[in-house]
Amino acid sequence: MYYVNREQIEVRLQAIPDIASALQSLASNWQGTLLEGLAQERALHLAIETITDVGSYLIDGFILRDASSYEDIIEITGEAGAFPAAIQPLLIELVKLRKPIVQDYYSWPRTELHAMTRELPDQLREFGHSVEQYLEREL
Template sequence: MYYVNREQIERRLDFLPAVAEAMEELNRREGPFTVLEHFAQERTLHLAIEAVTDVGSYMIDGFIMRDPSSYEDILDILQGEGVFPAEVHAVLYELVKLRKPLVQSFFEWERVERHPLLPVVPGVLRAFSEAVRSYMDRELA
């Protein structure tokens, strides 16, 4: 029997639409970003990373999957277990690789243009949420 903390997973999944909406709003901005918009971009990317890896950690713990060795490994494990498809994994993997620069090297982050993941991530966050919920429904039925 699994003990999956579905409440905590759902809290994070329920938060992802706000992150996706903020990213979409930033994507609608024309011209170069202001400093404030650059900071907003960084924060939305960071929030997406934290929510996705939190969900992943809860899934791995609850479904007794192998222990991850890194943030990227969380995604590898979930994709290997069939939680989400390879297309979702590929984008989330690139997203999670941004964690270290955003959190530890933020002072070196280049604030010149929009990050190429910004227009892609909102749709992937939606697909991720749907896939996680479907997986939980299947496995906990």
């Protein structure tokens, strides 16, 4: 029997609508201000942390192989069927942004709208919905 921390997964999945909404709003109204740039950074960072946290809980709960990187978390959970294969490349691209956002923040181009800001909202919602279905199916 598996112990999957559904409570912690659900708490994180509940953040997805707000993150997706913020990204959509930023993409629709982009003016390139510092405040928008900082908001974009934070929304992308929250998306990364949400996806990797959920992935880590799935890996731990279903005793999947150990992940060696953020990209590996996406690959492992994708192989397990937690989300559609079609969104895996976008999720891998997303988690690759973690280092530039968190460690190299001083050189992040804050006045530019990142392409991921436009692409991510629908995929993020699909990820959340797919994980919920995965949990229903597997548990």
